[in-house]
Amino acid sequence: MTMNSAQPGRTAVQLLDVRKSYPSGQNRVWALRGAFLALAPGSFTAIMGPSGSGKSTLLQCAAGLESPDTGRITIGDHVISDLSPDALTRFRREHIGFVFQDYNLVGHLDVNANLALPMVLGGEQLDPVWGDHLLVSVGLGGLQSRRPSQLSGGQAQRVAIARALASRPTVVFADEPTGALDSHTARDVLEVFRSTAERLRQTVVMVTHDPRMASTADRVLFLADGLVVDDMDAPTVDGVGDRMLALSR
Numbered sequence: 001m002t003m004n005s006a007q008p009g010r011t012a013v014q015l016l017d018v019r020k021s022y023p024s025g026q027n028r029v030w031a032l033r034g035a036f037l038a039l040a041p042g043s044f045t046a047i048m049g050p051s052g053s054g055k056s057t058l059l060q061c062a063a064g065l066e067s068p069d070t071g072r073i074t075i076g077d078h079v080i081s082d083l084s085p086d087a088l089t090r091f092r093r094e095h096i097g098f099v100f101q102d103y104n105l106v107g108h109l110d111v112n113a114n115l116a117l118p119m120v121l122g123g124e125q126l127d128p129v130w131g132d133h134l135l136v137s138v139g140l141g142g143l144q145s146r147r148p149s150q151l152s153g154g155q156a157q158r159v160a161i162a163r164a165l166a167s168r169p170t171v172v173f174a175d176e177p178t179g180a181l182d183s184h185t186a187r188d189v190l191e192v193f194r195s196t197a198e199r200l201r202q203t204v205v206m207v208t209h210d211p212r213m214a215s216t217a218d219r220v221l222f223l224a225d226g227l228v229v230d231d232m233d234a235p236t237v238d239g240v241g242d243r244m245l246a247l248s249r
């Protein structure tokens, strides 16, 4: 399959010729210059590329957090780039999870309240049995009453992962979810993320700078200058490292 051959409905995430620019003084800087991608349902994909190549912009556009200037973005059967801002917010709440690098937990709320927060903001309740199940799945059973300041970095990121999964989204995006963790904790957290998402049959898209993290994915997409320039199935640490070295030259 080429990167742009998949049809809507048979992919979990599809970008067709997505362009995105930001104002920069009198000019505009092009973060995405015509990005194509098609990701299979249930797949775990890593996005890599040199600094400034457009990884975060791609993730934010695909997750509906930023609007593209032009191009089409599809999640499942829904063309989200055509949705009104209100409809997009509703769609995001129901179908999309997002894990931020710096956890984004609310300091004065305990783990349980942080877990439920996105759903509560959307006017829904988190089923407590499901909430407990998620926390146990990410290895945090019994820590429901802790505040973020009473958690290690790895534990805080596990809460952030559980929170992204709480509404049972079909797709979970993660922007350097292990970037703030030491390598041992990072591997551990990623394994929990992967196995939990696998059990829930979710599609995961993760930006990372680390070839070791990328090599745990089913597939790695490489960005350069706002374009998806390469992809690698069954990645290895050395293979990913070599490809990154070639892109940085």
Ligand SMILES: Nc1ncnc2c1ncn2[C@@H]1O[C@H](COP(=O)(O)OP(=O)(O)OP(=O)(O)O)[C@@H](O)[C@H]1O
Pocket (backbone or CB within 6 Å): 022, 023, 024, 029, 030, 031, 049, 050, 051, 052, 053, 054, 055, 056, 057, 058
């Ligand atoms: N809000 C913004 N305003 C202006 N320019 C932006 C904005 N966000 C991104 N850019 C620019 O768009 C380009 C792509 O940025 P982006 O953050 O998507 O790249 P990246 O590959 O994620 O980089 P990094 O690995 O350093 O995080 C860069 O030139 C960046 O400076």
